[in-house]
Structure formats: C-alpha cells, structure tokens
Amino acid sequence: MGMNETPSGERVHIAFFGRRNAGKSSLVNAVTGQELAIVSDIRGTTTDPVYKSMELLPLGPVVIIDTPGIDDEGELGLKRVGKTRQVLNKADLAVLVVDAVEGISSWEEEMIRLFEKKEIPYLGVGERRGLLTGKSEQEPVVEHSAYVSARTREGIQQLKEQMARLTSQETDEKRLAADLVKPFDTVILVVPIDKAAPKGRLILPQQQVIRDLLDIGAMPFVCRESELSETFAKLKEAPALVITDSQVFPLVDRLTPPQVRLTSFSILFARYKGDLKQAAEGAKALEMIQDGDPILISEGCTHHRQCGDIGTEKLPAWIRQYTGKAPEFHFTSGTEFPEDVSGYKLIVHCGGCMLNEREMKYRYSCAADQGIPITNYGILIAYVNGILKRSVELFPELYEIL
Numbered sequence: 001m002g003m004n005e006t007p008s009g010e011r012v013h014i015a016f017f018g019r020r021n022a023g024k025s026s027l028v029n030a031v032t033g034q035e036l037a038i039v040s041d042i043r044g045t046t047t048d049p050v051y052k053s054m055e056l057l058p059l060g061p062v063v064i065i066d067t068p069g070i071d072d073e074g075e076l077g078l079k080r081v082g083k084t085r086q087v088l089n090k091a092d093l094a095v096l097v098v099d100a101v102e103g104i105s106s107w108e109e110e111m112i113r114l115f116e117k118k119e120i121p122y123l124g125v126g127e128r129r130g131l132l133t134g135k136s137e138q139e140p141v142v143e144h145s146a147y148v149s150a151r152t153r154e155g156i157q158q159l160k161e162q163m164a165r166l167t168s169q170e171t172d173e174k175r176l177a178a179d180l181v182k183p184f185d186t187v188i189l190v191v192p193i194d195k196a197a198p199k200g201r202l203i204l205p206q207q208q209v210i211r212d213l214l215d216i217g218a219m220p221f222v223c224r225e226s227e228l229s230e231t232f233a234k235l236k237e238a239p240a241l242v243i244t245d246s247q248v249f250p251l252v253d254r255l256t257p258p259q260v261r262l263t264s265f266s267i268l269f270a271r272y273k274g275d276l277k278q279a280a281e282g283a284k285a286l287e288m289i290q291d292g293d294p295i296l297i298s299e300g301c302t303h304h305r306q307c308g309d310i311g312t313e314k315l316p317a318w319i320r321q322y323t324g325k326a327p328e329f330h331f332t333s334g335t336e337f338p339e340d341v342s343g344y345k346l347i348v349h350c351g352g353c354m355l356n357e358r359e360m361k362y363r364y365s366c367a368a369d370q371g372i373p374i375t376n377y378g379i380l381i382a383y384v385n386g387i388l389k390r391s392v393e394l395f396p397e398l399y400e401i402l
Contacts, residue, residue, distance in 0.1 A: 018097035020069030023127035100126030183217035185240035266378025269351030282375035
C-alpha cells in the first residue's frame with residue numbers, strides 16, 4: 001500500500017453473492033467500469049473471491065469482492081462455497097445477484113438469512129437477462145432491491161446510488177487518537193527502526209495515527225526509542241501523550257515521566273476496531289495458563305516472518321516467561337481465522353490494521369460466543385510488564401475494572 005492510498009481496512013467492503021452464472025462477475029464489471037472479473041457462460045468460472053481496491057463514485061474508497069457461486073458442487077465446490085461464506089465476515093454491504101427471470105430460490109433465501117443473522121446490510125439485484133429471452137421477470141422479494149442490465153448498463157448508476165445510501169448508514173466517525181488530545185497538543189510517537197521495519201516507510205498503524213492527529217491540528221513528533229530521552233529534553237512543555245510500539249513498551253514506560261499519559265498503537269487499534277474492554281479482561285487469562293494449554297496467536301496480515309518476529313517468537317517467549325509454563329502455540333495469519341475456537345485457552349490478536357472493523361468485530365464475537373478469552377498484542381505486552389493500568393489510564397471506564 002502506498003502512503004497516499006486509503007488502507008484496505010478503512011475502505012467499505014462490498015461483496016457480490018449469487019448462484020453460479022447469475023451474472024455476479026458481469027455486474028461487478030458494469031458497476032466498476034472495469035474488466036475486473038472473468039466472464040464466461042461456463043458455470044463456476046469464478047473459483048476464488050476476487051478483491052479489488054478502488055475509488056467508486058458516489059461511494060468513495062471501496063473494496064469490491066466477487067465471490068464463487070453459492071450453489072457450487074463437489075468436493076472442490078464445497079471448498080469454494082466455504083471461501084464465499086468467509087467473505088461474509090468482512091462485508092459491509094452484500095449485493096445478492098439473482099437472475100430476474102428465475103427469481104429467488106432456497107440458495108438465495110439461505111444467504112438472506114445469513115445476512116440478517118450477521119446484521120449485514122444487503123441489496124437484492126435482479127439481472128435482466130429476461131430482456132434477451134422475452135420471459136417475464138419475478139417481483140423483488142427483499143426490502144432493498146433493484147433491476148439492472150450489465151449488458152446495456154440500464155440501472156447501474158441508480159444501483160450505485162442505492163449502494164451508497166446503504167453503506168452511509170454504517171459510517172461511524174471513530175478516531176484512533178484525535179479524541180484523546182486537543183489542537184496544538186504535542187504527541188510523541190515512538191517508532192523502533194529494526195530489521196523487521198519496512199525499508200523506507202512507516203508501518204500502517206503509525207501512518208494512520210499521524211494522519212489522525214494532523215487532522216485535528218495536534219503536533220506529532222516521531223522518534224526511535226533510543227532518542228526518546230533527548231526528545232523529551234528538547235520539548236519546552238511535556239507532551240500531552242506518548243504512543244509507542246508495543247515491542248518497546250517496558251523501555252518507553254521507564255523513560256516517560258509518570259505525569260505523562262502513555263499508551264501503544266496496538267491498544268489504540270483494539271479500541272478502534274475491536275473491543276478494548278474484552279481485550280483487557282482477556283489478558284487476565286494468563287494467570288490460568290498451564291503446561292500444554294493451546295494458545296492461538298493471530299495476525300491480520302501476511303508479512304514475511306523474520307528472526308525475532310513479534311507474533312511467532314517474542315509473544316510466545318513473553319508468555320512463557322510470565323506464566324512459567326510451556327503452553328502450545330498455534331498461529332494464523334491473513335484471512336485465516338478458525339470459526340471454532342473453543343479448543344483454545346486464550347487468543348492473542350494483533351491490532352488488525354489490515355482488517356476492516358467488521359472482520360475484527362467478528363473475531364472478537366467468535367471468542368465471546370464460545371467463552372474464550374481474547375486479548376491484543378499491546379495489551380498483553382503491557383500486562384506481562386505490569387504497566388497495563390498506566391497504558392489504559394486514558395480510558396477511565398476501563399481503568400476502573402483493572
């Protein structure tokens with residue numbers, strides 16, 4: 001992702017669902033004005049979800065997702081259907097494409113039940129293939145519906161406007177850090193530059209926090225942990241807030257004066273996309289960990305693992321050191337997250353900067369529904385170093401329960 005692009009996790013995710021050859025891919029191409037998806041008369045041409053980030057008026061920055069048919073068959077087909085169902089966990093809007101002549105079948109009815117269960121806004125779209133055959137069209141049977149023709153582009157602009165109205169209802173003006181400070185406040189951001197840091201750029205959470213602070217006229221100062229003391233010395237006034245990478249939490253805690261508020265990028269993301277209270281309470285599960293207990297460590301991105309990787313090396317080492325036990329660690333990354341997490345004693349998740357809010361909420365709810373504690377990288381690191389209360393002092397409602 002370039003620094004001038006809207007991150008995928010901040011884009012509205014619009015997913016197109018339907019039976020094989022219902023016209024999903026044709027409609028995706030018509031809506032986007034691009035040949036994003038392969039179109040063919042052969043059933044099952046789309047074999048995996050296809051993602052495309054783009055600007056789409058009047059919606060703005062979006063991720064368009066074309067999915068395999070919900071009625072696919074056979075062993076391989078069932079795997080494709082499984083991938084399609086996974087898309088539901090991140091869809092901010094579902095577009096259900098139906099052949100306008102055939103109408104809605106049990107396949108579409110099942111998808112509508114899933115949309116409603118997951119509280120996903122959805123739109124039923126009748127693809128007007130009947131215009132070519134002379135057959136009559138079925139009446140729409142969903143609350144929000146439209147008739148379009150991908151071939152003639154009839155109704156496409158109206159469809160996009162309808163999609164924009166439905167997604168605008170989901171818009172929630174959340175802030176990462178800007179609501180914690182005032183205009184002209186100074187904020188120190190502590191950013192380690194080590195061999196795991198990407199060459200020539202800052203990682204996404206750091207970019208997003210800087211932009212959020214600039215939006216309200218706060219003044220972020222960025223330094224490495226090795227220059228933090230000198231940064232404090234050069235400021236005429238104490239900063240309003242220090243935000244650090246979780247990996248250097250203990251050092252930054254020691255160097256930051258006690259009267260200065262301190263938190264981490266990861267904790268801010270737990271509040272922004274997940275459930276901060278649930279994550280803070282989840283860290284307490286470390287007190288119950290025994291030898292052999294399974295712990296899931298999950299990352300939302302698929303970066304190349306290096307020596308000293310936080311997820312696969314540092315976190316397990318900190319957990320073993322704190323508990324004095326030897327639990328069994330399991331790892332997932334990217335879109336892979338098990339629906340059944342009941343076998344784990346604890347889930348430790350990254351901040352989720354590469355995932356949208358709906359996907360993160362789904363993962364937290366999976367844990368809650370199955371009674372499994374879940375926490376966050378930054379919260380766990382603060383907890384094992386005895387600085388969690390200080391790092392959430394910004395949030396009084398949470399501070400009181402710890």
